[in-house]
Amino acid sequence: SQRIKIKALLQTEPAGQEVNVKGWVRTFRNNQFIALNDGSTNSNIQIVVDFQNTDEALLKRITTGAALSVTGTLVASLGKGQAVDIKATTIEVLGDSDPEKYPLQPKKHSLEFLREIAHLRFRTNTFGAIFRVRNSLSFAVHTFFQERGFVYLHTPVITASDAEGAGEAFKVTNLDLNNPPRTESGEIDFKQDFFGRATNLTVSGQLEGELGAMALSDIYTFGPTFRAENSNTTRHLAEFWMIEPEMAFYDLADNMDLAEALLKYVISYALEHNREDIEFLTQRLTEEDKSKPQQERQEMTLLEKLQFCLDNDFERLTYTQAIDILKDSTPNKKKKFQYLIEGWGADLQSEHERYLVEKHFKKPVILTDYPKEIKSFYMRQNDDGKTVAAMDILFPGIGEIVGGSQREERLERLEQRMDEMGIPKDELWWYLDTRRFGGCPHAGFGLGFERLVLFVTGMGNIRDVIPFPRFPKNAEF
Numbered sequence: 001s002q003r004i005k006i007k008a009l010l011q012t013e014p015a016g017q018e019v020n021v022k023g024w025v026r027t028f029r030n031n032q033f034i035a036l037n038d039g040s041t042n043s044n045i046q047i048v049v050d051f052q053n054t055d056e057a058l059l060k061r062i063t064t065g066a067a068l069s070v071t072g073t074l075v076a077s078l079g080k081g082q083a084v085d086i087k088a089t090t091i092e093v094l095g096d097s098d099p100e101k102y103p104l105q106p107k108k109h110s111l112e113f114l115r116e117i118a119h120l121r122f123r124t125n126t127f128g129a130i131f132r133v134r135n136s137l138s139f140a141v142h143t144f145f146q147e148r149g150f151v152y153l154h155t156p157v158i159t160a161s162d163a164e165g166a167g168e169a170f171k172v173t174n175l176d177l178n179n180p181p182r183t184e185s186g187e188i189d190f191k192q193d194f195f196g197r198a199t200n201l202t203v204s205g206q207l208e209g210e211l212g213a214m215a216l217s218d219i220y221t222f223g224p225t226f227r228a229e230n231s232n233t234t235r236h237l238a239e240f241w242m243i244e245p246e247m248a249f250y251d252l253a254d255n256m257d258l259a260e261a262l263l264k265y266v267i268s269y270a271l272e273h274n275r276e277d278i279e280f281l282t283q284r285l286t287e288e289d290k291s292k293p294q295q296e297r298q299e300m301t302l303l304e305k306l307q308f309c310l311d312n313d314f315e316r317l318t319y320t321q322a323i324d325i326l327k328d329s330t331p332n333k334k335k336k337f338q339y340l341i342e343g344w345g346a347d348l349q350s351e352h353e354r355y356l357v358e359k360h361f362k363k364p365v366i367l368t369d370y371p372k373e374i375k376s377f378y379m380r381q382n383d384d385g386k387t388v389a390a391m392d393i394l395f396p397g398i399g400e401i402v403g404g405s406q407r408e409e410r411l412e413r414l415e416q417r418m419d420e421m422g423i424p425k426d427e428l429w430w431y432l433d434t435r436r437f438g439g440c441p442h443a444g445f446g447l448g449f450e451r452l453v454l455f456v457t458g459m460g461n462i463r464d465v466i467p468f469p470r471f472p473k474n475a476e477f
């Protein structure tokens with residue numbers, strides 16, 4: 001009989017039909033039932049073994065972690081947990097697993113331990129749930145844009161520009177750096193590189209995305225992004241995925257509306273398609289919470305938090321209004337925020353962002369119109385001469401999840417800003433051409449995909465929501 005995934009099987013009426021499942025043994029405790037899992041759901045299928053007619057040598061090989069193929073009849077369950085069991089007629093061991101050496105025991109492991117065996121953590125309920133949610137979210141991102149007629153434009157991974165000039169780009173070269181060709185003045189001669197120049201891994205697909213939007217109207221890119229920044233935080237990775245839409249004829253308000261609609265759409269998609277996984281993660285967090293002191297416990301469960309996010313408009317205010325709130329706030333009894341001293345003009349730290357979201361408004365917040373000094377050269381300058389049409393979306397427990405803006409479409413203003421900031425205009429001649437020939441109002445944003453997965457799964461560390469995390473001193477496989 002043909003293999004059936006366990007998720008589908010658990011929704012089938014048991015009527016004595018013959019079925020086949022394949023998966024990995026979670027437990028075979030007291031040699032009673034085999035709990036088998038194939039990753040399609042956190043629920044295991046129970047295999048009832050006929051001991052009398054099963055070879056002893058075979059029984060010995062049914063150990064935690066072993067891969068099995070089981071054929072049998074689907075019957076009403078003897079246990080409480082679920083509706084169906086399989087009464088095995090044939091069990092075949094496809095791959096043995098030495099129980100003495102298998103690192104995953106049938107018990108709860110700490111996330112730190114699981115990070116050390118990241119190659120096997122997919123086999124736990126927690127990571128099974130996380131990566132199924134991640135999968136759904138990425139699918140929903142495409143559905144959202146495709147339904148709205150956006151074109152998925154693949155921007156390059158290897159680029160020549162370090163868009164923001166932040167010096168965070170990983171260099172790419174095929175030169176032998178142990179013995180590189182040198183120019184007369186002794187510098188590495190990148191003219192002899194494969195591309196005939198220095199290149200790096202993309203830090204953002206935005207500038208290329210703008211080229212697409214200036215012809216196709218609405219585009220998005222969704223791919224890996226690389227930053228050689230200090231990623232020793234719970235919110236930064238050296239390799240992360242970013243969703244970057246870019247829309248012609250959009251202003252800042254249109255941009256905010258689209259970002260809010262996207263976030264709500266993908267969260268509600270996950271709630272609908274991954275209910276079981278999100279309930280599992282909610283349960284996990286609630287248990288974790290019980291061991292914490294009262295004041296550190298969550299006010300809402302994960303499920304409530306997600307639903308709340310869908311049911312409420314995001315709060316929209318300007319950077320200046322936010323500073324006024326922060327000035328008057330006392331985050332804890334001892335100190336007020338530094339802004340009393342520093343005042344208007346400084347970038348917000350994540351503690352300020354989280355104060356606004358978690359303590360003051362208690363919901364997602366969109367901050368707009370930041371001081372131009374702390375934002376990128378391509379953001380559209382406001383008439384006050386001090387601020388730009390930027391927007392950041394801040395989420396509870398996360399801080400910044402989206403960064404975006406209306407773009408500066410006026411060539412003169414753009415060039416003047418590039419000069420002020422020391423951005424080389426000759427290198428970005430192709431970018432400036434979009435303003436020379438039919439430049440028009442447009443806007444876009446970047447949504448950090450892992451920060452979104454963090455929010456929806458309720459996890460606390462970004463390294464736990466990407467299958468193969470890249471961070472300083474870590475690139476095992």
Ligand code: ATP
Nearest residue numbers: 227235236237238240400401402403446447448451
């Ligand atoms: P942050 O202030 O948190 O460092 P940023 O302002 O440097 O973020 P942007 O350049 O605005 O980031 O990038 C757009 C989005 O990409 C951010 O809002 C965030 O969601 C995500 N992001 C940025 N850097 C990282 C990173 N190192 N790891 C994971 N996600 C990131």
Ligand code: MG
Nearest residue numbers: 168227229236
């Ligand atoms: Mg940053």
Ligand code: MG
Nearest residue numbers: 347392400403
């Ligand atoms: Mg930021």
Ligand code: MG
Nearest residue numbers: 392400402403
């Ligand atoms: Mg940002």
